[in-house]
Amino acid sequence: MPLSVAVREAFLAEARIASLAVESGEGRAPLNVPVWYDYTPGGEIRFLTDGDSIKAKLIAKAGRFSILVQRTSPTYRYVSVEGPVVRSGPTTLEDLTRISSRYLPPDAVSGYVQGSDLNVLVTFRMRPDHWLSADLGALD
Numbered sequence: 257m258p259l260s261v262a263v264r265e266a267f268l269a270e271a272r273i274a275s276l277a278v279e280s281g282e283g284r285a286p287l288n289v290p291v292w293y294d295y296t297p298g299g300e301i302r303f304l305t306d307g308d309s310i311k312a313k314l315i316a317k318a319g320r321f322s323i324l325v326q327r328t329s330p331t332y333r334y335v336s337v338e339g340p341v342v343r344s345g346p347t348t349l350e351d352l353t354r355i356s357s358r359y360l361p362p363d364a365v366s367g368y369v370q371g372s373d374l375n376v377l378v379t380f381r382m383r384p385d386h387w388l389s390a391d392l393g394a395l396d
Contacts (some may be wrong), residue, residue, distance in 0.1 A: 259389040264335045265297035267325070267389075271358040274323040276303065278314045287314055293323060294355045300381040301337065304347045304355060307378040315341060315380055323382075332392045339385040347377035 259267065277288045289311055293303040301323060305312050315321050322338035349369070356368050 257391055257393065259333070259335065259391060262297075264387060264389040265295075267327075267333065268295050268301075268335045268337065269297055270325075272325040272327075273359075274303070274325050276311065276321055276323050278311065278321040279318045280314055281317075287311060291323070292355050292359050294358060300342060300383050301339075302351065302355065302379055302381050304351055304377050304379045306376050308376065312378055312380075316344070321380075321382060334388075334390060336388040337384040337386065339382045341380055342383045343381040344378055347374055347379045349374065351379045352377065 273290050274293045275288055276291045276293075277286045280287045287310065291303045291305070291311075293301055295301045303323075320338060320340045322336060324334060324336040326332070326334040352369050352372055352374065353365065357365050360368055
């Protein structure tokens with residue numbers, strides 16, 4: 257059963273690993289890789305990556321991407337969203353801290369951020385314009 261707007265946005269806002277997919281062209285399947293991301297209901301999806309990565313190059317070329325987040329224990333639930341890149345640029349200290357804080361224990365964030373090279377990171381922002389979602393119900 258599809259999720260309501262409020263439920264799907266709340267689910268996407270939880271700290272989950274996303275599977276990001278982007279068209280790869282050249283007769284190949286889409287590139288599909290795990291990423292850390294950030295989302296606030298009603299806002300844009302943000303994630304960061306090395307600016308020289310294949311993923312960054314493909315997203316810049318395609319101008320859009322999709323992500324999928326899921327829960328596999330009862331009940332199975334997923335949210336998939338795609339949309340255009342509305343902004344990309346150098347990753348700020350705030351971007352890196354905000355996203356890493358969603359996934360790392362509080363005492364590990366500072367070391368992770370300090371050990372990262374902001375000069376090579378780029379942050380992409382996507383405006384969701386197409387959603388798919390479902391909760392497959394309780395297991396009997």
